[in-house]
Amino acid sequence: FSSRRKGSVLIPTGPLNTSHVFDFETRLRQVEDSINTCGEPESDSEDFAVTQSQIKPIIERHSPNVTVSSSSSITPIVEPYKSPLTKKQKANLRQRGKRRSKRAEEQIQAQTTLKLHVRRHCAKASHHSLRTNRDLNDGFPVTQPGWIGKRMPDGDCEHSLDDLMGKGNMTLVDWDGYTTHTITDSCGRNIGLLGGMPRQKSWEDVQKDAAAAIRNSASLLYVPEEKRHHRRGHFISIPMGLSFGGGNPQPGMLRQHNQNTPILDKLVQHPALVSIVGHTDSLFKLYAPRLHDYYKTTLNSLIAWSNNGYRRIFSNSVFAAATVNTGDRVVSVSHLDFKNLSWGWCSITALGDFDPDHGGHLVLWDLKYVIRFPPGSTILIPSALLRHSNVPIRSGEVRHSFTQYSAGGLFRFVHNNFKADNQLKKSERERLSREGAQRWKKGLEMFSTVDELL
Numbered sequence: 001f002s003s004r005r006k007g008s009v010l011i012p013t014g015p016l017n018t019s020h021v022f023d024f025e026t027r028l029r030q031v032e033d034s035i036n037t038c039g040e041p042e043s044d045s046e047d048f049a050v051t052q053s054q055i056k057p058i059i060e061r062h063s064p065n066v067t068v069s070s071s072s073s074i075t076p077i078v079e080p081y082k083s084p085l086t087k088k089q090k091a092n093l094r095q096r097g098k099r100r101s102k103r104a105e106e107q108i109q110a111q112t113t114l115k116l117h118v119r120r121h122c123a124k125a126s127h128h129s130l131r132t133n134r135d136l137n138d139g140f141p142v143t144q145p146g147w148i149g150k151r152m153p154d155g156d157c158e159h160s161l162d163d164l165m166g167k168g169n170m171t172l173v174d175w176d177g178y179t180t181h182t183i184t185d186s187c188g189r190n191i192g193l194l195g196g197m198p199r200q201k202s203w204e205d206v207q208k209d210a211a212a213a214i215r216n217s218a219s220l221l222y223v224p225e226e227k228r229h230h231r232r233g234h235f236i237s238i239p240m241g242l243s244f245g246g247g248n249p250q251p252g253m254l255r256q257h258n259q260n261t262p263i264l265d266k267l268v269q270h271p272a273l274v275s276i277v278g279h280t281d282s283l284f285k286l287y288a289p290r291l292h293d294y295y296k297t298t299l300n301s302l303i304a305w306s307n308n309g310y311r312r313i314f315s316n317s318v319f320a321a322a323t324v325n326t327g328d329r330v331v332s333v334s335h336l337d338f339k340n341l342s343w344g345w346c347s348i349t350a351l352g353d354f355d356p357d358h359g360g361h362l363v364l365w366d367l368k369y370v371i372r373f374p375p376g377s378t379i380l381i382p383s384a385l386l387r388h389s390n391v392p393i394r395s396g397e398v399r400h401s402f403t404q405y406s407a408g409g410l411f412r413f414v415h416n417n418f419k420a421d422n423q424l425k426k427s428e429r430e431r432l433s434r435e436g437a438q439r440w441k442k443g444l445e446m447f448s449t450v451d452e453l454l
Contacts, residue, residue, distance in 0.1 A: 130184065130194070132186065133186050137441070140386075145412070146437070168370075170368050173371040189444065190288065191382055192382065193380040196377055207272070209271075210272035215400065221259070233330070237325050239321060240256070241321030248420070251413055274314065277404070288380075291447065298406070321404070323405075329399060341408040343443035346380065346403060348401060350374065352397070352398040354375065359391050359394055362379055364386050384408070
């Protein structure tokens with residue numbers, strides 16, 4: 001025996017002799033049988049009544065990535081194993097960080113938050129600008145207070161493409177409907193935009209779906225005669241959204257016939273129309289950021305003041321109102337949307353199934369331009385100032401249009417501290433009227449210039 005002790009018992013260190021031969025396979029089967037017997041304890045056995053409070057510390061102590069559910073059945077959830085980053089992945093992360101830092105420095109130097117590819121897009125649009133010899137500050141019809149345009153005589157007939165190019169002394173702009181072009185006045189202001197459309201193939205499906213949704217909705221609408229024949233032409237015109245005018249004491253949502261309300265509510269939620277609105281708003285924000293911000297601030301102020309009495313028709317747009325023009329043959333005669341903000345933009349999107357080489361062109365009479373206008377594309381213009389119309393389409397073709405805009409009265413109402421002009425004192429009205437020329441000048445400063453986009 002060894003002198004080492006375990007308690008008071010001496011531990012032998014020599015070889016141990018057994019009285020029988022040890023059978024390993026037999027012993028292994030006995031152990032397996034005992035495990036199988038103990039694996040499914042009876043539910044009322046006190047020996048196996050283990051509480052969750054006893055198990056959770058054990059699991060957390062030995063397996064930090066295992067969590068225990070608080071329900072009565074304990075189901076450990078093992079988080080997936082995350083392998084360490086490879087050298088290539090680490091290098092990619094470092095390069096990404098360097099690019100991000102370089103881009104931030106470039107944006108600081110350029111005094112913009114736009115990414116380089118966006119700035120290149122803007123610069124390209126400016127290089128392809130439609131330059132005019134007209135100054136928007138000279139000779140265009142604006143009221144004395146400056147908020148809206150003046151009403152001018154409307155056209156009384158349509159003009160074919162041959163007539164315009166033959167006798168009208170107009171310039172044909174053979175636009176592809178994709179490439180973005182600014183419209184620039186003689187002072188370098190970007191007063192309009194041939195916005196185009198996204199180049200992905202799916203956009204053709206978007207415009208077709210939008211046209212079909214408008215056409216199907218129109219077939220269900222109650223449309224009185226005055227909505228079918230009006231100063232802009234002979235087609236159905238359904239305005240929606242927030243507006244102000246007509247001697248009303250405050251702005252209001254444009255009223256619809258009870259039959260039309262659910263139909264139009266469903267139409268403005270159509271994914272294709274929402275996509276078009278989002279694309280238009282992005283163009284507006286990119287090419288006229290100060291003007292876009294003015295629209296956004298004004299609409300937000302009106303909604304807040306109304307305590308949610310007013311609402312947006314599209315959550316992804318700063319325009320207060322929109323009009324669906326349908327009836328298969330939407331061709332407008334020369335007119336002004338004089339009630340819109342005088343220095344503001346109106347968005348026009350062409351939809352349908354027609355050949356843009358033969359019809360549907362946008363005619364800008366004051367600038368002497370006849371612009372090819374394919375379905376699915378969008379153009380933004382100051383529609384309160386520039387007389388515009390369309391070239392007739394051919395028989396059997398279908399053309400709709402979708403326009404977005406904001407009434408000048410909305411901006412005036414906010415500027416007047418949420419009061420109509422007739423609610424102001426005489427001295428206040430006279431003062432605001434005298435400010436008209438200065439207001440108009442400040443409005444023109446909201447347009448971006450060619451140099452800003454280069």
